[in-house]
Amino acid sequence: MSRPTCKFRIFGSSHSAHPPASFAESVIRQHTQSNSQCTGGSSIVWEITLTSYQMPRNVTFNQTPLVKANVSRGRSTLVMIFMSIAFASCAVRAFWIQVIDRKFYEKKGASRVEHIIDVRAERGKIMDTNGMVLATNVLVKSIWVDPKEIPEDLEPGKLVMLARLLGMPAQQITAQFDRDKTFVYLKHQVPLGEADKIKSLGIPGIYQTTEYKRLYPEEEVTAQLIGFTGITGAGEDGVELAQDAKLGAVDGTKLVIRDRVGHIVEDLGNVNAARPGIDVQLALNGSIQYSAFNALRSAVINSNAQAGSAVVVDGHTGEILALANYPSYDPNDRSLLRGPALRNRVVTDVFEPGSIMKPFTVSLALDLRRVSPDSLVETNRTFPLDGATITDDANFGTLTVAGVIQKSSNIGATKIALTMKPEEMWKMYTALGFGHAPDLGFPGAGVGIVRPWRKWHRIEQATMSYGYGVSVSLIQLAHAYTVFANNGRLVPLSLYKTDEASVQGTRIFTEHTTDEVRGMLESVVAKGGTAPQAEVPGYSVGGKTGTAYTATRHGYERNAYRASFVGVIPIRNPRLVIAVSVDKPKGAKHYGGDVSGPVFAEIAQTAMRVLNVQPDEPVSKAAHQEPLLN
Template structure:
C-alpha cells in the first residue's frame, strides 16, 4: 500500500527537496556575497551603529573698535544635556547632579520624570569649562557634555546698541551681530568618532572637516569717544530728569560714525533683567520733528537762490505772524524788530525764518533738505533703521512752507540729523555713512554749493559766539558752530501736541579752522530746570566736543593771545654752537 502511494506522488518529494536545495544555495550565495563580493555592506551597517559624525563648533569672529579694542569676543563654554529615558535606570545621583548644576533637586527630579520618554533635553547651557567638567565628573548615567562658544562683550552697556548680541545658539539677534551675522559666523567642522549604543564616546577617529572661524569685523567707533559720550549723556539725563536721550559723533570727512550712544541702555552680558524698551537704538529708530535745528538747512535754500545774503534784513516785530487760523510765534524775545539772516539763526526766530521761506518757496526748502539726506535711508544697513518723513506737496501753501522751514511737519532720526550737518561742516560735500572702519577716501557728493556752506559755517559760529548766542555750547580753546532746537512732542493716540512734553536738541561741528567732527545731542522729555535745547543739550555738546577734539589730538584754534609782558620775559631760543664733539 505504501509503495503504491509513493508511486502515485513521487513529484511531491522531489519538489520539497528541490525547494530546500534552492534555499540552501541562496543562503550560501548571500554569505559569500556579504563576506567576499559585497563585504562593504556589513562594514557600513556596523559603522552606522557605532561610527558617528559630530559637529566641531566654530569660533565666531571678533568685533573690535577702530583701534583694535575688543567689543565682542567668543569664549568656550560647556553645555550639559541629558537622555531622560536613560537616566531613569539610576536615580541615586540626581541630588548631586542638581547641586552641581545649581538647580533645585525637587524641580530637577520632577522635570526628568515628566520627560522620561524623551532622549534629549538641555540641563544647562553656557557653563565655564571648569564648571562643566565638575558636572561630568559625577558620571551620572545619561548626562553628557557639549562644547560650544558664548559671546562676551567687554564694554557692556556702553556699546550695547551698536554691537548688539547673539542668542544661545550664537546667532546674531541685534545690532552689528545681526547685520553682519554671515560675516561673523564661522563654519562648523566635522569629526568622526566611535560611540557605543548608549551614545558614549569610545574612540576619536579623525577630523573630516576643520572648523572655520568667523571673520574679524572692525567698527568705525572709537571706544574712548563711546565712553565719553555715554558718560556725558547719562549725566545729562539724570541732571534734567529726562526720559531718554541719544548722541551721535561723526567724522564728516570719511562718513564714519565714531560714537553712537543711547539712554536707557542694557548689559548684553546679563539679559535676565533686560527691559525691551532699553534695547531700542533710539539714534536710528526714533523719529522726531527736529525743530530749529532745520533752520540752517532752510537758510541754504535762501542763499542758493541768489535773492538773499547774510546781511539782508527781515522785520520780525511783534514776534508773531498770522496765517489764516494759524499763528507763528517766536518763542524767545528777539534783540530788535528787524534781524538779518544771521540774527534769525542767533535768535532762532520762527517769524523771520518763515518770511524768508515765503520768498524762497517751499519746494526750494524741500530740495535743500532732500539733498542732505533727509527723508532717505542713510545706507548704513543697520537693523530697524527708520527713514523718517520729508513731505512734498503739489501746492506749497504758506502754512506748510513756514512749518517746514523751522523744523516741523517732517521727521528725522538723530543719525540723519548729524549726516545733514556733516554736509555743512564739509564745505557742502556729503559722504555716505558707515559703521565700519575705512582707510579709503570716501566718495562725496556736492549737496550744497561750497560758498553757501562756508557762509553758513560762519553764521553758525556766530550762533554760539555772539553775546546773544548759545554760550553753553562753547568749547574752550576751540571755535565751533552749531544750532539748538526745541521741539514739542506729538501726543500718542490723538491729534496735536502733548502738553509740557519736549525734545531738546543741539547739532554742531568743529573745529572751525578745519571742521572734522559733527555731533548731535537729543534729550527726550527733560522735566527739571527747563527744556530748551540751548539749556539742556548744548552743555552736553560742549563737553563731548571738547573731549573729542582733545582725544583726537586736534590743535586748538582759539587760544588766548600771550600777553606782551610774557612775550618780553620769554627765554630766547637756544643758539646752536658750531664745532665741539659730535
C-alpha cells in the same frame, strides 16, 4: 656442479597482483648480460621469481613503506574527542552571546563605536578702530543627557544638585527625560566652573559639549550699536545682525570613537570642516564712545529726562566714531534683552527737530540768491499767516539773516522760506537724506516724514523751515550737517573704517554758502547765542539748538520737549559733527542749549584730545551768559 641461484622479488602495483610482464623481462635481460658473480665467483644464470604482493589500500604506487605514518588508533581517537569538545564549546558560547546575554554585549559594543560629533566654529570678533575688542567669545558647555542611561535608582540628592547647578526645577528635568528617550539638551552656555561641578556628580548619561558664548566687554556702553546674538549664536540686533553673514561661523562635523563614558578615544577626521567667522572692525573709537555715553547718561539723569542719544561723525569720511543711547542694558545678561532700553534711538527714533533745521533753510536761500547774510528781516515777535500765528520766544525786532540763525527766530525763518518755492525746499530736504532710511544696514532704521511738495500749504512750508511738520532721526541730522563740515558736500555715513581719499560726497550747497553759514553757526555758541554752554576751550565751535514740543496722536504735549544740539568742531577747520538729543527733560532748563549743549562740549573736548586735533584759538574762559530761548 650445481649452479648458484639468486632470487629477486619484484613488487607489483596497487592495481595488480603481479608486476607487468614487460617490467620483468627488462630486469632479467639486464642481469643476464651482467658479469656479476655469486659468492663462489662462478658465472651464474639469473633466476627471477615473481612473487605475488598485495598493495595496501589507499597507498599510491610511488609511496614507500619506509616513510609511511604509523599512528595508533587510540591516539587518533583522543585527538578527535578533544576537537569535538572545542567545537562544542564555541557553539555553546556563540549561543550564549547571541541569545542569552545579547543585550549586555549590544550595550558594550555601543559604548565604543563611531560617532559623528559637531565641531563648533568661533564667531568673528567685533573691534573698534584701534583694535579694542567690543564683542568676542568665551568657552562654555552645553549639558545634554541620554535618558536611557540614567539609572532608575539614581540618588534623589544628585538630581537635586544637578537641578540647582543648572538653575532649573528638578521636576522640569525629569519631565524632559520622559518627553524624549534618546537625546535631551538640558541647558546651553553653562560656565566652565558649573560644568565641572556637574561632571563631578558622576551621573551616568549626563554629557557635555563645548560651545561658545558671546561676551561684550564694554557692556552697556556700546549695547545698542553692537547688538547681541541669540541662543544659537546668530546676530539678532545691531552690528551683530547687520554683519551676521560675515561674522557668522559654520560649524563642522567629525567622526570619532567614544568609550563607554563618552570620552573620545580616537579622532577619525573631519566629515565637514568648520569655518570660523570673519572679524569686523568698526570706525568706532572706544574712548570717544565712552565719553559720549557717560556725558549722555549724566544729562539724562540730571534733567530727569526719559531718554537721550548722541552720535559723533567724521565730517570728511562719514565714519561714525561714537553712537550712544541711554537708558541702556548689559547684553551679557540675557534676562535684560527686552524693553525700550534695546532701542537704538539714534537710528530708530524720529522726531520733529525744531530750530536745528533753520541753517538748511538759510543755506538754500543763499544758494538761490534770494537773500544774503546781511539781508534784513522784520520779526516783531508775532507773524500771522493763513489764519495761524507764528511766534518767537522774544521780540528780536529787525534781524539780519545771520541774526535769524543766532537768535533762532521762527518768524525770520518763515519769511526766508516764503521767498522759495515748495518744490525747491522739498528737493533740498530729500537730497540731504530726509525721508529716506540711512544706509547703515541697521534693522528698524527710521525713515522720517517729508510730505510731497504738491500737498504743501504756505503754513506747512513755514513750519517746516523751522523744524515742525517734518520728522527726522538723530543720525539723519548728523548726516545732513556734514555739508557744513565738508564745504557743501554730503558724505555717506559708514560704521566701518573708510579711506578718506575714496569718499565721494554729493554737492548740496556751494562752498561759498557753507562758509557763510559756518560763521552764523559759530555765533550761536558765542556770546548772545542760544548755546554758549557748548563752547569748548581752545577750539572754535559752531552749531544749532533745537527745542521742540513732543508730538502725540492727540496733538502736541505741553511741557514735553525734545532738547537737541548739533555742532561742528572746529568750525573754522571742520573735523567732527556731534549731534545730541534728550527726550522730555523736566524742569526750568529744558532747552537744547541748556540740556544738550554741555553734552556736546564734553564729548567734543575728549574727541579733540583723542584725535590729536590742535587747538585753533586761544584758551580763555567761556563767556557764559543766560542763553536765548530755543
